[in-house]
Amino acid sequence: MKIPTSAHPRIVIIGGGFAGMELAKKLRNKPFQIVLLDKNNYFNFQPLLYQVATSGLEPNSIAFPLRRVFRNARNVFFRMTEVSHIDPENHTVQTGIGPIDYDYLVIATGSQANYFGLDPSKLLPLKSVPQALQLRNHILGEFEKALVADSPEEQKARINFVVVGGGPTGVELAGALGEMKNFVLPRDYPELDFSAMNIFLVEGMDRILPTMSETASSKARSYLEALGVQIHLKTLVKEYQGRAIDINGIQVPSRNLIWTAGVKAASLPGLEEALGKSGRIQVDAFNRIAAYQDIFAIGDVAEMASEDAPRGHPMLAPVAIQQGRLLGQNLLRLQQGQPLKPFEYFDKGTMATIGRNKAVADWGKLHLSGFLAWMAWMFVHLFTLVGFRNKLVVLVNWVYNYFTYDKALRLIIKRGKNQEETFEETVTESVSA
Secondary structure, eight states, X not given: XXXXXXXXXXXXXXXXXXXXXXXXXXXXXXXXXXXXXXXXXXXXXXXXXXXXXXXXXXXXXXXXXXXXXXXXXXXXXXXXXXXXXXXXGGTEEEETTEEEEOSEEEEOOOEEEOOTTSOGGGSEEOSSXXXXXXXXXXXXXHHHHHHTXXXXXXXXXXXXXXXXXXXXXXXXXXXXXXHIIIIIHHHHXXXXXXXXXXXXXEOSSSSSSTTSOHHHHHXXXXXXXXXXXXXXXXXXXXXXXXXXXXXXXEEEEXXXXXXXXXXXXXXOTTOGGGBOTTSSEEBOTTSBBTTOSSEEEOGGGEEOOOSSOTTOSOSOHHHHHHXXXXXXXXXXXXXXXXXXXXXXXXXXXXXXXXXXXXXXXXXXXXXXXXXXXXXXXXXXXXXXXXXXXXXXXXXHHHHHHHHHSOOSOOXXXXXXXXXXXXXXXXXHHHHHO
């Protein structure tokens, strides 16, 4: 069924992530027709992907069907499709379901992994739910293969893990792997010698969590090292063929290189002249592309340069949420002939968890670590999750894991080639039930 005509201006939003969903929520049941486009039919809560990959959470608990979010919004129309091109001259976007006209266009396509020239087929990325499931299958499958390895060298390559990227995702993933090594895997695989298992965290800068305070970085490093994680700073991965990696001149046998090292904007063809050197779309203080009065960009894909952020705001969920919320207000102001309000980022702090009772958090000049930071981390993530069921399921899993030192979802689930499609069906069936 085609999108019905409307007497109200049509706003096409490309991307149903933090920014796009927040904007659509702000404008639901307002005098606009909202057309939300995304290649998936669900919202993906990326901060907890690593817990799916390490068997701590089920995938359905960190994803939520977009149609359910807007079930009671009469003016929001969702279409699952991919956008191939933007035609600003004709006010049209080309999609897999045909061209869609717009009065206002909002690009909220987010970011994608940046492999810096390495072969992505040899790496294990962690940017989507299907990738998290693939990583969980891979991690558990490697221990099964290690049991029947033909040589000690082959076995070592199966149980050595290298996490590239010392940001929050890399730190949290390395911590989760450390806890699995110490408390979970030895009970599942008593035939394996886990003293031979190594977890490496590789970071190109001079400290982990470089966007957080030095206090947080130092604490996080001590927590990781207590879990047995070996940290290598000022180290870049220049080559990897799938069997070994050079870490500061030492050849480490490993079939498991997990990539969390960086992201780049997921921009679309048709707006090349608006791209900055970073590949992000340059916008003004109202998230509007300078050359167009009817096209906006929000979230990770947008580069809003200012005195405080000359390279744009950080590619974080709070920035995307705040930009989506403000743009919703500004589009209403635009229709009412009122002046637009410029974006001002309110930094609510940054945090990362390293494992049970261990986390770090920065709120301005306040730096927390240990149990208090861990509790704050859990509360913030539970509060941000979409859907009461998801909040409840995640809380129950966390309580179970806390008291049992166990992860109940250690399942190797073989899926078809189109894992994205299979997962979407699973989400819909689970929520409907």
